Amino acid sequence: METEQAAIQQQPSAAGRTDRPAMHTDGIIYVGKKGVMSYVWAVVMQFNNGTPEVKVKARGRSISKAVDVSQIIKNRFIQNAVIKKIDLSTEELQSEDGSMSKVSSMEITMALSGPMVKVERQPRDFAASEQAPAGFATEAEV
């Protein structure tokens, strides 16, 4: 599981942003190096498909992006999306030289508080461009 997750994160995503949807297995979205909207779209798609709970997972610096994902979903796409649980932990990873290093990880469990209530605009509008909605400072440090 650990190894599988690392493999997923080191795949094409490392080559930069692409048009492909974010990697996901049922109900789990791993946030990595793609644009934030790629993950937002992946989560919305899961809820659209009837998945009752979606876990948004991230490690290291991607943790901030995972939080952005949860907030953009709540504020811009699904009015009744709720954060059910947040888990923080430390994972140990083996580097190429064989040494072990620790990295923080986060898992945000999201759910709907009833039948899905969408916010005015459709996610498809944003997914094509992979841009954050205007005014959401996902890239800038404030």
Added chain:
Amino acid sequence: METEQAAIQQQPSAAGRTDRPAMHTDGIIYVGKKGVMSYVWAVVMQFNNGTPEVKVKARGRSISKAVDVSQIIKNRFIQNAVIKKIDLSTEELQSEDGSMSKVSSMEITMALSGPMVKVERQPRDFAASEQAPAGFATEAEV
């Protein structure tokens, strides 16, 4: 409160890492641009002074660092430190040109599950150098 927090984060910390302890008011540590150990040390100091609960707050990209702070405290310094609550939210900030932008924010509430039980080493060892303990990959994306 909003403005005050912004002011704190834009203070000397923006000039880079310094020897000064991280900015804090009673029981609240704002995580910004300093080295992670600066904030770890500030939290440990608060618990040492008898503060029952310490809130670790961060916005934008500093959110990942705030998670590192909580994990380093639990794993390396205070054995019985617990995360009582995690709040995620969106804050609206006014840029210099007057436009509003949104940014994710996080608040991790930490407490002790009894009298403080320290992990072998003393925080002072790390605070001087502001280095993360060996093996904690706080700077690298994995």
